Amino acid sequence: MASTQEVLPTPLDATSNPPPLFDGTTRLYTYYSCPFAQRVWITRNYKGLQDQIKLVPIYLPNRPAWYKEKVYPENKVPALEHNGKIIGESLDLIKYVDSNFEGPSLFPKDPEKAKFGEELISHVGTFTGELRTAFKAEDTVKQADAQFDYLENALKKINDGPFLLGQFSLADIAYIPFVERFQTFLSEMWKYDITAGRPKLAAWLEEINKIDAYKVTKTDPNEVVVSYKKRFLEQQ
Numbered sequence: 001m002a003s004t005q006e007v008l009p010t011p012l013d014a015t016s017n018p019p020p021l022f023d024g025t026t027r028l029y030t031y032y033s034c035p036f037a038q039r040v041w042i043t044r045n046y047k048g049l050q051d052q053i054k055l056v057p058i059y060l061p062n063r064p065a066w067y068k069e070k071v072y073p074e075n076k077v078p079a080l081e082h083n084g085k086i087i088g089e090s091l092d093l094i095k096y097v098d099s100n101f102e103g104p105s106l107f108p109k110d111p112e113k114a115k116f117g118e119e120l121i122s123h124v125g126t127f128t129g130e131l132r133t134a135f136k137a138e139d140t141v142k143q144a145d146a147q148f149d150y151l152e153n154a155l156k157k158i159n160d161g162p163f164l165l166g167q168f169s170l171a172d173i174a175y176i177p178f179v180e181r182f183q184t185f186l187s188e189m190w191k192y193d194i195t196a197g198r199p200k201l202a203a204w205l206e207e208i209n210k211i212d213a214y215k216v217t218k219t220d221p222n223e224v225v226v227s228y229k230k231r232f233l234e235q236q
């Protein structure tokens, strides 16, 4: 099934019954605007697993009690129900889905690229953490510059395609949900263009935005601005 044709199911809330759990169906518990869950959603779509991995959106602001009690005690998304088990943590999950399901491989075999891929994936928490700090700082733009320079330099390293490891991979998937949101927020609040003076980053975003598996997972930018303003700029 082409990912663009998929009809997205309605999120389940506190009034909804659980699906028939552990009946052999593989389910991705998600929340459409969650960047962590988006990583797994992109991976599933890119590998063409729309029929094998069923999306089960959970409405997090009013989530059903059975989700924590019967599905995932951490009470977070994403979580994957597969072979009678529940697995969480988006960075583990994208690797798990890539290794345990059919479809195009999303991680290079070449040892040099694989090593760099692991390095990039283990850096993504620092990247997102530094930007969250930057939004609350006096010198937001300077701090943001350092992070996007990191990505620009990373994109120069392999250089046999527009993506971080040349071909589209889990490394791109780890970063893009956050870059998408940070780009919107920095542009709206600070008139900061993350691609200015960064041709590799500009080309990377252009290419990623052509990928249907990603395009269908994008969040409404207005929603990002509203929620980030509340989260980062309003006094708590």
Ligand SMILES: N[C@@H](CCC(=O)N[C@@H](CS)C(=O)NCC(=O)O)C(=O)O
Residues within 6 Å of the ligand: 031, 033, 034, 035, 036, 037, 060, 075, 076, 077, 078, 088, 089, 090, 091
């Ligand atoms: N480290 C987790 C983070 C997942 C996460 O924080 N998800 C958020 C939604 S974007 C969540 O479920 N929040 C619910 C809560 O914390 O109660 C991952 O990478 O999967």
